[in-house]
Amino acid sequence: MSISSIAVIxxxxxxxxxxxxxAQSGFSVTLIDVSQGALDKALNTIxxxxxxxxxxxxxxxxxxxxxxxxxxxxxxLTAGVASADLVIEAASENYDVKKSIxxxxxSACGANTILATNTSSISITELAAxxxxxxxxxxxxxxxxxxxxxxCEIIRGLATSDETYATVKAMAExxxxxxxxxxxxxxFISNRILMPMINExxxxxxxxxxxxxxxxxxxxxxxAHPMGPxxxxxxxxxDVCLSIMEVLHQGLGDTKYRPCPLLRKMVAxxxxxxxxxxxxxxxxx
Ligand SMILES: NC(=O)c1ccc[n+]([C@@H]2O[C@H](COP(=O)([O-])OP(=O)(O)OC[C@H]3O[C@@H](n4cnc5c(N)ncnc54)[C@H](O)[C@@H]3O)[C@@H](O)[C@H]2O)c1
Numbered sequence: 001m002s003i004s005s006i007a008v009i010x011x012x013x014x015x016x017x018x019x020x021x022x023a024q025s026g027f028s029v030t031l032i033d034v035s036q037g038a039l040d041k042a043l044n045t046i047x048x049x050x051x052x053x054x055x056x057x058x059x060x061x062x063x064x065x066x067x068x069x070x071x072x073x074x075x076x077l078t079a080g081v082a083s084a085d086l087v088i089e090a091a092s093e094n095y096d097v098k099k100s101i102x103x104x105x106x107s108a109c110g111a112n113t114i115l116a117t118n119t120s121s122i123s124i125t126e127l128a129a130x131x132x133x134x135x136x137x138x139x140x141x142x143x144x145x146x147x148x149x150x151x152c153e154i155i156r157g158l159a160t161s162d163e164t165y166a167t168v169k170a171m172a173e174x175x176x177x178x179x180x181x182x183x184x185x186x187x188f189i190s191n192r193i194l195m196p197m198i199n200e201x202x203x204x205x206x207x208x209x210x211x212x213x214x215x216x217x218x219x220x221x222x223x224a225h226p227m228g229p230x231x232x233x234x235x236x237x238x239d240v241c242l243s244i245m246e247v248l249h250q251g252l253g254d255t256k257y258r259p260c261p262l263l264r265k266m267v268a269x270x271x272x273x274x275x276x277x278x279x280x281x282x283x284x285x
Contacts, residue, residue, distance in 0.1 A: 001112060001167045007032060007084035009077065009101055010091035014118050016042035017146025018088055020049060023070040024063070024147075025175045030072045032080040033091075039073040046071065049147060077101065078108040086171060088140055090118040093243075098122060099130050106131040114164055116140040120191060120240075121247040124157035124184045134159035138168050141188060142177070152177040157184050186251030187244060194232075195244045199260050201229035205280070206262035212280040230280040234273030242267050 004027060008019045011033035019031045019042065033039050050064040059067075074080035081087050087105050091097055098117060105115055114136045117127060128137035139155025152172040156165055165181070172179040182188045187195060201215050210218070216228020233241050245259040266272075266279065273279030 001085070001114070001163065003085040003114075003167065003171050004028065005083055005085050006030070007081040007087045009033075009081070009087065009089045009105070010118075011035075011038045011042035011073070012090070012092075013144055014142060014146060015090040016045050017144065018090055018118065018142055019071055020046045020067070021147055021175050021177075022088075023067045024050075024059075026070075027174075028070050028072075030074055030080045030084065032074050032077055034075060036075055039075070043068075043071070043073065053147075077104050081105050081108050081113075084109060084113055086114045086116060086168070088116045088118060090142075093120060093122070093240075095122055095126075098127060102127055102131055102137075106133060112136070114138065114167060116168060118142055121187065121244050123186075123251075124155050125159070128157040128159055135161040136164050138164050139182075139184070139188070140168060140172065141182075141190065143190075150176070150178045151190075152179050153182045153188050153190055154179045155182045155184050155188055187248050191244050192248065195241060195248060196257060198229045198233045198236075198241055199245055199257075199263065202233070202260040202263045205230070206260060234279035234281055234283075236273070237275055238263060238271065238273050238279055239267050 006022050006027045007030045008015050009032045011031050015031060019029045023029045031039060031042060047068060050067060053059045054061055054064050087109065089098060089101055091101055102115060116138050118140055124137065124139040128134035131137055137157055138160050141153035141155060143149035143151050154168055154172060169179045204210060204215050205212055212230045216230050219225045219228045242259055242263050245257060248257040270276055271278045274283050277283050277285040
């Protein structure tokens, strides 16, 4: 199946990046959000990021204008997805929100339209089962910032067809991403490996084994990680880290995934990392 028109639902951190890269790759994009303010902010962010690419001479001013011209916006979900070949849902990480969006989209789209979700932790199989087209539902897990990060985990739900997988894989490649095929289990690959490592680093802080800075130094200089796990946790948000650990713990049922009590305590105290000004490190808000 060939894709030319894409609807991206949710114009936040991930949605604006996905819309940017899809439009830059030649697709016509409708960016949809419940909030007009979020759409205006997303268009500003995309224009600013394209300006930076022009300054670096990675693209021309004409490329920038052509990319922006390929992006339409809408606050009307039904109208916004009606002519899309592929819908990429990047709305807030909440099962009920996503289920309700998938319900509307399933009724509003053509029978062949593929429904993808950028969820970090919700089961693709479970979302697919709420639609009438489980074979055309798939995960497309992009990474932040989308214009920079090359990886796209493509997650196959239990019923995802080979044709849907092949179409979405080709689409990710056209967007300049490196797709990796993943089966639908909690945390997929990225968070299944990353979050327990971050959780273990937090145990090291709790047990007084070393300071956050020294733990990060070990992983940067000893393992060549570009960023230490505690700096990364602050960047992701400690509330997001906790919620993904809960998904791993509940979904896999193994005590090795129990969230570190210090992680729980920091979230309870509102120390959420960069976004709250305080996590394992202090930030100027
Ligand atoms: N931020 C990351 O690093 C990251 C990385 C990979 C995947 N994800 C996933 O991407 C998705 C989006 O995350 P984000 O960080 O961009 O969130 P965000 O909070 O920045 O943006 C979410 C947007 O969704 C909109 N929204 C909420 N309900 C909606 C609805 N019913 N219809 C349309 N729009 C709606 C909100 O107004 C908001 O603009 C989540 O599923 C998240 O797990 C996030």
